Amino acid sequence: MRPNKKDELVRKALTVFYRDGFHATGMDKLVAETGVSKTSIYKHFRTKEELIVAVLKLRDESFREWFEKRVDELADTPAGKILASFDALEEWFEEDSYRGCMFINAGAEYNCKDDPIRVEAAHHKQVLLEYFTELARQAGARDPGILGCRILLLKEGAIVTSSLLGTAQPACDAKETARILLDEALKR
Amino acid sequence: MRPNKKDELVRKALTVFYRDGFHATGMDKLVAETGVSKTSIYKHFRTKEELIVAVLKLRDESFREWFEKRVDELADTPAGKILASFDALEEWFEEDSYRGCMFINAGAEYNCKDDPIRVEAAHHKQVLLEYFTELARQAGARDPGILGCRILLLKEGAIVTSSLLGTAQPACDAKETARILLDEALKR
DNA sequence: CTCAAGGTGTACTGATCGGTAAACTTTTGC
DNA sequence: GCAAAAGTTTACCGATCAGTACACCTTGAG
Structure with a gap:
């Protein structure tokens, strides 16, 4: 099996x-x-x-690639990108194949805390946190770490809620909430 | 098997x-x-x-009973109860047996959208949304429905994040975020 | 005490689980 | 062109899956 065949297996x-x-x-x-x-x-x-670990590594890579690219297309400024994140999420939620976050799902099935599957899931969230924190820093947030955490909370909440309730609406709710947090982090 | 034996089976x-x-x-x-x-x-x-459906019905009942009771113990005012929700969550996150939200986990394993297990999970989230919305109304929020949604987003985000990262910290982050949203919903 | 009714444990069903041994086919290097 | 290496197929492993047949035991009524 040629190396790209292996990748295709993981992809499928x-x-x-x-x-x-x-x-x-x-x-x-x-x-x-x-x-x-x-x-x-x-x-x-x-x-x-x-x-499964290989699958999750691919997912981490391709999801972040898609997400960051989509955010860049939707907005130019750092603050705009934070808000656009939720527009990108909304598009994801509306896909027929949407089934929630694969890492949350993996964590739900593999609970032993040092399971490599769980480690991979934690890593994915950590990297996304760093992404939002960097955007917050560029946007000039008073405390980028805290704003990053908050945006991540909204994102995870929106993913879970939209998956269980079967509607993309939480993406809009989260976006408006993010706007308030952004204002608060920029004022003064 | 006597009826209380059946309940004990479901409990175990x-x-x-x-x-x-x-x-x-x-x-x-x-x-x-x-x-x-x-x-x-x-x-x-x-x-x-x-x-499993019977188990989820019991979980819905007993979780909400514990949660609402704990919130009532921690705060007297509606606005205080909204914030105290995250203190209650933090206590939950710190339990050794904490394994995330059972309904999110169930939804991750049973994806067919009209599966009774998934319906039960959606129902649980719906009832919690109504709980937060009612607190928001009592607190005098400008739009209780919207504040309720936002608080729910924070709660779900905190649950998922704390479960995957293995720390109760997201409960604190969510509480401070809720404080900002509460202020915004009450001002003017 | 007797007998019927209902709850219980044992032992099993066919299907599927993750994983493997070995024969067979294709590709590769020289 | 030819042999070694790599990939594939088929058939299988014991364990476990959800679910069931049936004999056994306890219980309560008469």
């Missing part, structure tokens, strides 16, 4: 895991949906967990 | 499902941990899903 596995969940997706289903035989899968990944 | 099943997850908890493990034989379990619940 990502789709299935995201759609159906981790425990609910057996290796046999993965074989059927990716077209890659089980033996080949186990040539590249020693266990299902290892495959 | 709740502990196991919350600790280990839904798909990762087989009926055999449930038999071992509850001391109730499989035959007896299936006398009361036709399927595992039906048992």
Whole structure:
């Protein structure tokens, strides 16, 4: 299997895991949906967990790439980008395939706190926090770390709420809330 | 099995499902941990899903009972109760057994949008939204519905973040954020 | 005491779980 | 062109999955 075949396996596995969940997706289903035989899968990944970690690494990379690119398209100023984040989220929520945040879902299924899957999920959130904190700094927030935390809270809340309630509305609520926090962080 | 035995089964099943997850908890493990034989379990619940729904109904009831009671103990005024919500959450986050929100976790594992498990999860969030909205109304918020939404976003965000990052800190961040939103909703 | 009714534990079902052994086919290096 | 290496297929492993058949035991009524 050529190296790009491995990437394609991970890419296809990502789709299935995201759609159906981790425990609910057996290796046999993965074989059927990716077209890659089980033996080949186990040539590249020693266990299902290892495959899941690879899937999460890809997800981290591609989600952030998409998100940051979309935010850059939607706004020019740092403050504008913070608000535009929620427009980008809204677009995501409205996709038919939207199934919440894959890292939150992974954390829900793998609870042992030093599980590599959970570590990967925590890492993703940490990197997003740094992204928002950097935007907050560029926007001139009084305390960029605190504003970053707050924006992250709104983002996570919007993801969970929109997923469970089945509406993209929380993205708008979060955006208006972010506007208030931004004002507060810039005044004086 | 006497009726209170059934409740005890659901209570014990709740502990196991919350600790280990839904798909990762087989009926055999449930038999071992509850001391109730499989035959007896299936006398009361036709399927595992039906048992899970019963567990979620109990969780909804007991969580809200604990939460609202704790908030009432911590504050007297409606605005104070909104802020005290995050103190109550912080206490929850610090429990050793804390494993995030059971409804978010359930939604992560059961993605089919009309699955009764998912419906139960959505219902729980809806009821909490009404709780916060009512507090916002009593506090004299300009638009109680909007403030309620925002507080809910903060709560969900804090739950997810504290669960993945393994720290109760997001409860404090969310509380300070709620204070800003409250001020904004009361001014003028 | 007897007998019926309902709750219980044991042992099992076929299906699927994650993972592997070994034969077979394709690709690669020389 | 030919052999070694890499990838694939098929068939299988024991364990566990959700769910059930049935014998057993307890209980309450007469």
